[in-house]
Amino acid sequence: MTSPTSEVEDTAADASVEVEAEVEVAPEPTRRLFLHIGLPKSGSTFLQSLLGENRGLLREHGFTYPYVRQEGMFHAALEMAGNPTQWGVDRDRVEGTFDHLVRRGRRLGGDVVLSHEIFSAANGTQAKAILDRVPDYEVHLVITVRNLAQTLTAQWQERVKNGHDQSFASFADDILAGVPDEMDDDMVGFWRGQNLLWVIKRWKRFLPPDRIHLVVTPPGGTGPDVLWRRFCSAIGIPSDLVDVASTPRHNESLGVAQIAVMRHVLAGLEEIGEAEDNRLEQPWYSVVAKRWFAQTVLSTARSGKPQAPAAVGDRLVDVTRHWIEVVERVGYPVHGDLAELFPGDAAPDARHPDDVAVEDMYAGLPRVLARMLLHVRDLRVAARDREVELGELTRERDELAARVAELSGTVEELQAQRRRWPLPPRRA
Numbered sequence: 001m002t003s004p005t006s007e008v009e010d011t012a013a014d015a016s017v018e019v020e021a022e023v024e025v026a027p028e029p030t031r032r033l034f035l036h037i038g039l040p041k042s043g044s045t046f047l048q049s050l051l052g053e054n055r056g057l058l059r060e061h062g063f064t065y066p067y068v069r070q071e072g073m074f075h076a077a078l079e080m081a082g083n084p085t086q087w088g089v090d091r092d093r094v095e096g097t098f099d100h101l102v103r104r105g106r107r108l109g110g111d112v113v114l115s116h117e118i119f120s121a122a123n124g125t126q127a128k129a130i131l132d133r134v135p136d137y138e139v140h141l142v143i144t145v146r147n148l149a150q151t152l153t154a155q156w157q158e159r160v161k162n163g164h165d166q167s168f169a170s171f172a173d174d175i176l177a178g179v180p181d182e183m184d185d186d187m188v189g190f191w192r193g194q195n196l197l198w199v200i201k202r203w204k205r206f207l208p209p210d211r212i213h214l215v216v217t218p219p220g221g222t223g224p225d226v227l228w229r230r231f232c233s234a235i236g237i238p239s240d241l242v243d244v245a246s247t248p249r250h251n252e253s254l255g256v257a258q259i260a261v262m263r264h265v266l267a268g269l270e271e272i273g274e275a276e277d278n279r280l281e282q283p284w285y286s287v288v289a290k291r292w293f294a295q296t297v298l299s300t301a302r303s304g305k306p307q308a309p310a311a312v313g314d315r316l317v318d319v320t321r322h323w324i325e326v327v328e329r330v331g332y333p334v335h336g337d338l339a340e341l342f343p344g345d346a347a348p349d350a351r352h353p354d355d356v357a358v359e360d361m362y363a364g365l366p367r368v369l370a371r372m373l374l375h376v377r378d379l380r381v382a383a384r385d386r387e388v389e390l391g392e393l394t395r396e397r398d399e400l401a402a403r404v405a406e407l408s409g410t411v412e413e414l415q416a417q418r419r420r421w422p423l424p425p426r427r428a
Contacts, residue, residue, distance in 0.1 A: 033137035034235050038117025040193050041154035042144040042217045043227045048115050054242045063237055065113045066104040076101050077118035081126050088283030102134055120193050124202045131206050141203050142234050145196050146217035148316040149308040149343035160259055161294045163285055165266040168353035176315050196323050209330050216336025219344060230335040252295035255303030260356040262294055297371050301364025306353035313343030
């Protein structure tokens with residue numbers, strides 16, 4: 001027979017079970033990974049500088065922009081979607097960089113942001129390989145896109161900096177000859193990285209539309225904070241978290257006069273290479289000609305930015321209209337105004353990018369040459385100091401070697417004496 005007390009205890013226990021069954025434990029929120037893939041020349045470097053300069057502040061608000069070494073993002077993109085040797089980088093140097101970045105992101109916690117425009121060149125197989133490495137994240141793709149006329153001039157500048165002495169007219173003709181009418185899987189060159197719909201096509205097999213964000217790069221003359229705010233809205237970063245105006249900006253772009261100077265320098269390098277068999281090969285070209293001369297020294301001179309002639313912009317209107325129609329029909333999240341993607345009218349007084357007067361090229365050269373002279377001085381001083389240091393180390397090495405030889409002779413003499421006069425056996 002069951003006691004009244006037992007019945008009360010059983011009833012209370014049953015009630016407790018029912019209460020426990022009704023309580024649901026909230027699942028851990030899924031961590032997100034935002035992969036910003038460019039497009040190239042759409043403001044990626046500016047965004048990356050803001051992310052890098054404000055890593056600590058972003059972490060305080062739940063966003064991690066991981067760092068593993070200088071140019072880590074670049075190497076990760078080369079490993080997963082690029083050709084390292086084409087950029088003067090050994091494959092062994094980039095291997096494992098992407099996984100290293102992701103591991104660091106996991107350790108630091110929060111939502112992770114990775115960014116490099118070379119990721120936009122990933123084909124379908126490479127895109128899948130990237131996503132397969134982060135199965136524990138909800139991946140969002142972020143694509144910054146700019147009007148094609150501005151992109152064309154920016155890409156031409158980049159091509160010149162990378163060592164190709166090609167006029168804008170020739171470059172534009174090559175690009176416009178390949179304006180895509182369809183989603184051509186054999187696309188190469190400019191359109192491989194700049195055909196927005198083709199880039200989306202390579203990723204939409206693996207990601208739903210609501211996780212493919214388009215950020216419109218505002219036209220020239222817009223305040224620098226506009227692009228940042230649009231980027232923040234795609235990711236969820238508080239847009240006022242970073243003071244854009246106080247963050248150092250590294251402007252490595254060249255004006256029309258400096259691009260003309262660079263083309264003349266490339267022609268000179270080619271002449272010397274043919275006459276003296278003394279070429280500036282990779283990786284030295286990237287280190288010396290592009291990063292130091294073009295982006296560090298020559299970029300300090302200023303001239304007007306190249307503008308695509310109206311005839312070039314007109315050829316890009318139809319492809320832009322097609323992009324906008326597809327984006328609006330599918331419903332990809334858009335941050336900014338799609339109408340800004342249409343090529344704008346060139347300024348009435350704008351010269352053709354190839355039409356540069358000699359006096360314009362000369363205007364900034366004296367200061368550029370002065371900076372180069374100072375840099376050569378610093379290199380010679382550093383080389384002299386290294387020679388002095390090497391001389392001191394050599395003398396120290398010789399003194400140590402002499403001392404070792406002296407001690408070795410002493411040891412040999414003692415060993416010889418021991419052999420002549422061995423110690424008597426120890427008594428038990």
